Amino acid sequence: MTAGEALERLRDGNRRFVSNQIADNASDARRRAELVAGQAPFAIVLGCSDSRVPAELVFDQGFGDLFVIRVAGNIVAPSQVGSVEFAAARFGTPLVVVMGHSQCGAVVAAFEEASGRATSQSRNLRSIVDRVRPAVDTVLASCGGHDADAVIREAVRANVRASVNHLRHGSELLEQLIQSNGLVVVGAEYSLETGVVDFFDGVPEA
Numbered sequence: 001m002t003a004g005e006a007l008e009r010l011r012d013g014n015r016r017f018v019s020n021q022i023a024d025n026a027s028d029a030r031r032r033a034e035l036v037a038g039q040a041p042f043a044i045v046l047g048c049s050d051s052r053v054p055a056e057l058v059f060d061q062g063f064g065d066l067f068v069i070r071v072a073g074n075i076v077a078p079s080q081v082g083s084v085e086f087a088a089a090r091f092g093t094p095l096v097v098v099m100g101h102s103q104c105g106a107v108v109a110a111f112e113e114a115s116g117r118a119t120s121q122s123r124n125l126r127s128i129v130d131r132v133r134p135a136v137d138t139v140l141a142s143c144g145g146h147d148a149d150a151v152i153r154e155a156v157r158a159n160v161r162a163s164v165n166h167l168r169h170g171s172e173l174l175e176q177l178i179q180s181n182g183l184v185v186v187g188a189e190y191s192l193e194t195g196v197v198d199f200f201d202g203v204p205e206a
């Protein structure tokens, strides 16, 4: 499967999800048994841990279809890069999707911190917020931050772009797969309001 075909499959699944025409692929015991021998996921999804954004459901996919990494704020730290490298190299998965979402709590936390309204207490939580901060700071620098909702909307996308760039350029292995094997990394945003996933960054021409 090519990256373009994988992307179409995700788009089709999201259309089914949005229109409430979900395929019967979730809990098939036979499919589960087939997968005991091995997996060949067609897409890698790096998404947020938010309980409202489960990748398999919003793309209407079943067992064995997606290799999913979830972490608050869909940030890219070394273990996320390693997980993507593992799946891309081991299974030849052609597509990586970084998926942010509207009203992301990690982005809101980074925005509150940037505007002096809150600071995160725990060192562990801070390690997440620190990775989101540059995206928020960039948006604040360009638009001033008078409209908090607009800043957060923009920062969600800036944060996705930052993660996409990190995956594209922060790993020799991934860079090599992109150059020689047709691996594609795209950025997307899931809308809590509509259920629609908008692929807005790095989508290859059809």
Ligand SMILES: [Zn+2]
Pocket (backbone or CB within 6 Å): 048, 049, 050, 072, 073, 074, 101, 103, 104, 105, 106
């Ligand atoms: Zn989130």
